Amino acid sequence: MTPLRHITLALFIAMSWLLASPTHASVANAPAANLxxxxxxxxxxxxYWERFGHDALQVRDTVSGESVNFNYGEFDFDQENFFLNFARGRMNYMMGAAFSDIDESYYIETGRSITRQRLALTTAQAGALRDFLLWNLRPENRHYGYDYYIDNCATRVRDALNRALGGALKAQLxxxxxxxxxxxxxxxxxSNQPALMLVLDLGLGPYADHPLTLWQESFIPMVFQRAVENVRIGDGKGGWQPLVSDSRIVSANRLDTPPASAPDLRGPLALAGLAIAALMLLARRFWPTGFTLLGMLYALAAGFVGWVLLVLWTLTAHHSAWANANLLLFNPLAWLLLPSLWRARRGITPSRFIDGVIxxxxxxTIVAVVLHLLPGVVQQNQPWLLFALPIWLMLAWRLRRPV
Structure with missing residues (x-):
């Protein structure tokens, strides 16, 4: 996805195409054979909003030389209630278009790679795709409800291309x-922004852990780029040919390249959980006030996270955050421990009610562990289990009511 940069130009292009005379050569009125x-x-x-990459469909008139990039996933921070709608999971995004050299200049300037793959579409397919993109660019059609995983810039490009290919792309991927x-x-x-990465991992529910087909994983533009290299389509003569007839790097990457695999968070979060638990244990013995401060800080954070996870599940359209098992580890119950943690600095034992809360x-926490061990597709929240378990065990031990 990308911030709105081309809306004025896109509308100008659209109006120009609608009002252009038949004698004006352009992508909009060129014969399909010239596309x-x-x-x-x-x-x-x-x-952060650029980390997933971006893509576009380029339509070029080989006679006039005019070339336009059509892309999806544009948004506008100045849109009314943008951040409120974003929080609720109701994101209004747009399709845009720009002349290819203008569109690509931004990515060249910022050091992002550009790869262009020429597609071996038939004349009829190229014309149908161009007509669909022009229709989609109209003001009444260009807005859509964005979803990070199933309806983003790459999936819209993928779906438009699949439509032109009569479903052949989806059938193969x-x-x-x-x-x-x-x-x-x-x-x-x-992974290059660890804090945000941890927040996203904490907030994703079991939906994010289901195995994907290559079609589904093509929500990542770079995955889709590699996937189309192995797609074959009819050549119009009864045979088959590669979908990609030519591929070249227009501009090389000058930024840090993302790792080939996801980082393993189990070790770092397990060590962090053990370190916090050990620090609380030492503080309880040698600095009761420090134990109180650490315990209250953790309880406040756990309760806050729990409320956020609960709201994401029950009051938003962020379906990738629903049914999050981390709610068992971090939940609003933690705030009930705050008074007892405050009194703990004076050695006052908690009430039976607090014993019940603990x-x-x-x-x-045990239920969360059991859910993780169940067979089949389960939420991959092992790092957070390893983080939270030693802390909760330590707090339960130090706050338990003497028998």
Missing amino acids: EIALVTYGPGET AARPGGMTYRQQTLRLM AMQLLA
């Missing part, structure tokens, strides 16, 4: 397994 279609893929950028899950791709691409939290 050349290419898939243009832009590598990841440095800003859906029959092949993907290489990673939604979670793994997310962590891999966000028991409920330990039970919830």
